[in-house]
Amino acid sequence: MLQQTDRPGRLIAISGKTIAEKIFSAHSGTDARAGDIVVADVDFVMGQDGTSPLAIRALDNMGVAEVFDPQKVALVIDHSSPSPIEGVSALHTIMRDFGKRTGAKVYDIAEGVCHQVVPEHGHVVPGDLMVGCDSHTCTYGALNVFSTGVGSTDGAAAMASGKLWFKVPDTMKVTYEGSLQPGVFSKDLILYLAGQIGVDGATYEAIEFHGPVIDELSVDARMTISNMAIEVGAKAGLMKADDKTLAWFEGRGTRTPAPVDPDADAVYASERVIDASAVGPQVAKPHAVDNVSPIEEVEGTPIAQGVLGTCTNGRLEDLGIAARMLEGRRVHPDVRFIVAPASKQTYLDAMAAGYIQTLVEAGAAVVTPGCGPCVGTHNGVPSDGENVISTANRNFKGRMGNSNAFIYLGSPATVVASVIEGRITDPRKYFG
Amino acid sequence: MKFHGTAHKYGRDIDTDVIIPARYLNTSVPEELAKHCMEDLDPNFVSKIEFGDILVAEENFGCGSSREHAPISIKAAGVSVVIAKSFARIFYRNAINTGLAIMESPEAVDGITDGDEVEVDADAGVIVNVTKGETYHAQPFPPFVKDIIEKGGLIEAIKQKVAAG
Numbered sequence: 001m002l003q004q005t006d007r008p009g010r011l012i013a014i015s016g017k018t019i020a021e022k023i024f025s026a027h028s029g030t031d032a033r034a035g036d037i038v039v040a041d042v043d044f045v046m047g048q049d050g051t052s053p054l055a056i057r058a059l060d061n062m063g064v065a066e067v068f069d070p071q072k073v074a075l076v077i078d079h080s081s082p083s084p085i086e087g088v089s090a091l092h093t094i095m096r097d098f099g100k101r102t103g104a105k106v107y108d109i110a111e112g113v114c115h116q117v118v119p120e121h122g123h124v125v126p127g128d129l130m131v132g133c134d135s136h137t138c139t140y141g142a143l144n145v146f147s148t149g150v151g152s153t154d155g156a157a158a159m160a161s162g163k164l165w166f167k168v169p170d171t172m173k174v175t176y177e178g179s180l181q182p183g184v185f186s187k188d189l190i191l192y193l194a195g196q197i198g199v200d201g202a203t204y205e206a207i208e209f210h211g212p213v214i215d216e217l218s219v220d221a222r223m224t225i226s227n228m229a230i231e232v233g234a235k236a237g238l239m240k241a242d243d244k245t246l247a248w249f250e251g252r253g254t255r256t257p258a259p260v261d262p263d264a265d266a267v268y269a270s271e272r273v274i275d276a277s278a279v280g281p282q283v284a285k286p287h288a289v290d291n292v293s294p295i296e297e298v299e300g301t302p303i304a305q306g307v308l309g310t311c312t313n314g315r316l317e318d319l320g321i322a323a324r325m326l327e328g329r330r331v332h333p334d335v336r337f338i339v340a341p342a343s344k345q346t347y348l349d350a351m352a353a354g355y356i357q358t359l360v361e362a363g364a365a366v367v368t369p370g371c372g373p374c375v376g377t378h379n380g381v382p383s384d385g386e387n388v389i390s391t392a393n394r395n396f397k398g399r400m401g402n403s404n405a406f407i408y409l410g411s412p413a414t415v416v417a418s419v420i421e422g423r424i425t426d427p428r429k430y431f432g
Numbered sequence: 433m434k435f436h437g438t439a440h441k442y443g444r445d446i447d448t449d450v451i452i453p454a455r456y457l458n459t460s461v462p463e464e465l466a467k468h469c470m471e472d473l474d475p476n477f478v479s480k481i482e483f484g485d486i487l488v489a490e491e492n493f494g495c496g497s498s499r500e501h502a503p504i505s506i507k508a509a510g511v512s513v514v515i516a517k518s519f520a521r522i523f524y525r526n527a528i529n530t531g532l533a534i535m536e537s538p539e540a541v542d543g544i545t546d547g548d549e550v551e552v553d554a555d556a557g558v559i560v561n562v563t564k565g566e567t568y569h570a571q572p573f574p575p576f577v578k579d580i581i582e583k584g585g586l587i588e589a590i591k592q593k594v595a596a597g
Contacts, residue, residue: 050497051498051500053460063591088458135496135497135498151530153586200492204521233521376454398449398472401454403450
């Protein structure tokens with residue numbers, strides 16, 4: 001069946017919709033298709049301590065004194081938390097004052113990294129559209145939320161009006177077939193994809209992640225994949241909501257999830273099938289996330305610091321993997337091992353499970369729940385010439401606060417195997 | 433809108449962490465941010481930019497974080513327009529919202545060498561390499577983008593629109 005479009009002379013087959021097209025249709029009251037520009041209602045708006053002060057200034061400049069709905073706006077202090085320097089302290093004060101003035105929730109220094117805090121507190125549910133003033137806002141795609149990072153000005157507009165304009169993205173479909181080898185994790189799957197398509201491989205597009213491997217993953221592990229959608233330029237990294245997703249939301253929030261599946265005849269801009277069985281541990285080398293090698297190519301590289309945490313891999317499952325590997329073992333004497341639980345809840349759960357005890361006894365330095373040393377503002381800036389292996393999502397030059405350091409990215413298991421041996425190590429031998 | 437200056441050329445995937453490292457996000461004052469613009473990539477960047485100069489880069493300029501401090505620092509450092517083969521999505525929108533002129537033109541990027549004198553007519557979408565005597569083309573600014581950039585960003589544009597009734 002053909003239909004006249006608003007583009008003169010162009011006919012298209014009426015086809016099914018992607019997850020992105022369905023969510024934008026529902027939130028804009030239009031028949032939204034890839035390429036359309038829509039004004040859509042957003043279900044939630046978030047900012048963190050790097051970006052919120054500029055959004056607050058933008059609201060002040062516009063003369064806007066209130067947010068559109070205080071229940072739908074939250075600010076999270078996580079990037080420099082607790083404040084390491086007086087300039088940041090002043091920015092935190094601006095955020096706290098804004099919260100008092102508008103009623104918007106401020107999650108202060110004890111609460112954790114924004115991308116764990118927002119879903120844990122039930123601020124988003126499947127089927128939602130939300131924006132955050134942080135590029136890794138794409139994390140909640142794993143929860144069937146179209147979530148995307150915006151700048152502070154766009155964030156301010158959304159805080160003021162509850163609306164924002166969007167270009168409905170094309171969608172790339174990525175299907176992971178097969179099954180994961182022991183010692184290989186969701187982080188390896190997304191690093192592998194980054195190596196394949198490059199850091200701009202999905203620019204302006206959404207990605208839908210499908211396949212039996214995704215179905216098998218826990219919600220924690222799925223969030224690792226969606227978190228890094230931005231690292232290939234994507235606007236969102238979406239997954240279907242299944243029973244695990246819905247179980248994850250039980251007891252959180254007050255709204256009812258409205259899961260969105262893609263239609264069977266949805267049109268994708270491109271499709272890619274990856275045999276996960278053939279993917280081993282992957283490492284992104286300095287200074288680009290797509291500079292990815294199988295671990296065999298970098299094994300033996302000496303490291304001075306390991307980092308477990310961040311919005312990519314600071315969740316309970318990640319801390320559990322680390323604790324099991326470090327049970328009865330110790331961090332190498334020449335290595336500093338920094339652990340940042342993703343949130344207060346993660347921290348409490350990890351304590352209850354005994355993980356924190358094991359990690360600390362093994363030699364880990366556990367820091368405040370939050371971004372940890374990922375963005376180079378505090379909590380472990382490396383020295384000149386040092387190699388760091390981290391579970392974070394970025395290894396840009398200078399990312400951790402020193403442009404003369406070298407950052408390698410890997411899974412929690414790869415990081416832990418490496419901090420035990422003092423050099424980059426294939427973790428599979430710990431999972432034999 | 434017209435721009436004229438010396439081109440300073442860089443590679444692909446220039447990320448927002450090298451444009452303005454997070455360790456300097458303890459302020460949102462444009463002039464303070466400008467002091468550290470691009471310093472992890474080129475420590476001499478700030479000193480060699482004359483007001484109105486043109487930043488040229490390969491693909492995927494501005495990838496990485498959503499920090500608006502990145503376009504703010506480039507603009508405050510004196511750059512009049514960024515010409516790249518492509519821009520990362522969030523940066524593209526942030527640049528317009530903060531009033532930094534940006535243009536996509538692969539042929540201009542291929543043609544321009546570091547240090548060339550370049551003239552840009554953004555409304556016409558024409559880029560002239562004065563040094564080499566070459567002309568390149570880009571998409572001209574749509575009128576609403578031109579309006580936002582001329583007024584110094586989205587917030588200023590909205591304020592003026594509201595004030596004008």
